[in-house]
Amino acid sequence: MKARITVLAGDGIGPEVTAAGVRVLESVAGAFGHEFEFVDALIGGAAIDASGSPLPPRTVDACRSCDAVLLGAVGGPKWSDPSARVRPEQGLLELRRTLGLFANLRPVRTLESVLDVSPLKAEVISGVDIMVVRELTGGIYFGRKSRTALEAEDVCSYSAHEIERVTRTAGRLAMQRKRRIVSVDKANVLETSRLWRSVVERVISEEFPDVSLEHMLVDAAAMHLLLRPTSFDVLLTENMFGDILTDEASMLAGSLGLLPSASLGDGRVGLYEPIHGSAPDIAGRGIANPCGTILSSAMLLRHSLGLEREAATVEAAVESSLSSGLRTADIARKGQASIGTEAVADAIIERILTVH
Ligand code: NAD
Ligand code: IPM
Ligand code: MN
Numbered sequence: 001m002k003a004r005i006t007v008l009a010g011d012g013i014g015p016e017v018t019a020a021g022v023r024v025l026e027s028v029a030g031a032f033g034h035e036f037e038f039v040d041a042l043i044g045g046a047a048i049d050a051s052g053s054p055l056p057p058r059t060v061d062a063c064r065s066c067d068a069v070l071l072g073a074v075g076g077p078k079w080s081d082p083s084a085r086v087r088p089e090q091g092l093l094e095l096r097r098t099l100g101l102f103a104n105l106r107p108v109r110t111l112e113s114v115l116d117v118s119p120l121k122a123e124v125i126s127g128v129d130i131m132v133v134r135e136l137t138g139g140i141y142f143g144r145k146s147r148t149a150l151e152a153e154d155v156c157s158y159s160a161h162e163i164e165r166v167t168r169t170a171g172r173l174a175m176q177r178k179r180r181i182v183s184v185d186k187a188n189v190l191e192t193s194r195l196w197r198s199v200v201e202r203v204i205s206e207e208f209p210d211v212s213l214e215h216m217l218v219d220a221a222a223m224h225l226l227l228r229p230t231s232f233d234v235l236l237t238e239n240m241f242g243d244i245l246t247d248e249a250s251m252l253a254g255s256l257g258l259l260p261s262a263s264l265g266d267g268r269v270g271l272y273e274p275i276h277g278s279a280p281d282i283a284g285r286g287i288a289n290p291c292g293t294i295l296s297s298a299m300l301l302r303h304s305l306g307l308e309r310e311a312a313t314v315e316a317a318v319e320s321s322l323s324s325g326l327r328t329a330d331i332a333r334k335g336q337a338s339i340g341t342e343a344v345a346d347a348i349i350e351r352i353l354t355v356h
Pocket of ligand 3: 275
């Protein structure tokens with residue numbers, strides 16, 4: 001098949017990990033006889049430096065007119081002055097909003113071969129397989145904001161419609177999995193969470209009667225994720241709770257650098273991004289873990305291009321490369337040598353080409 005993929009490398013380690021993701025997609029195209037065209041566009045700090053805007057109109061056009069978008073990360077100390085008028089992160093938020101990407105799928109799985117790198121006990125995390133469904137275009141991220149010298153506010157609001165549609169995404173995913181949803185909120189304090197709870201309850205009972213639903217308060221969920229992570233199947237939650245809980249959950253997998261995500265909506269274009277940021281502390285050294293981005297490109301193959309076999313091949317290649325001990329510094333065993341971003345991509349590509 002032919003597909004056009006817009007690549008938004010962004011800042012920090014963004015260009016390093018997206019280069020690895022693109023090379024993997026190119027190898028998939030070669031191995032399976034597809035034609036992928038890659039179009040680069042600017043976002044984040046790189047776009048601010050070039051044009052003054054973190055999301056130039058040309059970038060939006062490139063994202064609207066392609067089949068899928070692969071994104072690295074945005075942000076960094078250069079653009080982090082609290083009094084700055086524009087910030088790199090605004091570009092990413094505006095892109096998610098403008099493309100209508102209300103559901104962010106963040107799969108969290110422990111790979112048996114890297115069980116030893118998590119700070120958590122192997123017997124607790126072995127077999128973890130959670131699909132976090134994070135609402136992505138509502139809540140406190142997108143409410144009214146104001147700021148004076150002495151006061152600031154960020155309004156958190158949700159409409160029933162926003163909750164319904166992301167609940168349907170979670171319901172459909174649960175039906176393909178173990179049919180269990182834990183919906184995470186703060187209904188003991190927040191009005192938005194009480195609405196969340198009642199809408200989730202209604203949509204699941206009316207439209208997904210075979211799915212079991214449990215509600216959990218977010219503070220307790222943060223604890224249960226570490227205490228009994230294998231008991232979760234689909235975890236559905238609002239924008240900010242999902243952001244925080246998935247960085248926490250990345251420790252179940254072993255590193256923030258391992259987790260992929262897919263941002264989907266009702267529209268045609270999906271955005272695929274690792275859950276980590278621009279990692280300024282390691283940027284430019286060629287040591288970032290590209291697996292989160294490479295696994296995001298597998299999600300791109302699956303969700304935007306409908307190429308399930310190709311997606312599964314990439315995922316198997318990542319697992320095989322990790323289990324043969326090829327690791328970046330963030331997941332290296334104590335005292336053992338690590339390899340760089342490109343070498344990890346090489347190992348994964350070699351496997352894609354040989355298993356196919
Ligand atoms: P971060 O995720 O960039 O880094 C947190 C820690 O994890 C760092 O020690 C980093 O080195 C490590 N890490 C992250 N990704 C890694 C990888 N692939 N391989 C190895 N180690 C990795 O979070 P931060 O430092 O709090 O934020 C830095 C900047 O990134 C901020 O400007 C933030 O807004 C931005 N950010 C962007 C995105 C995004 O674009 N989607 C996501 C999160 C944070
Ligand atoms: C993420 C990031 C973003 C978010 C930031 C950079 C706006 O942390 O994708 O997890 O909070 O959604
Ligand atoms: Mn985050």
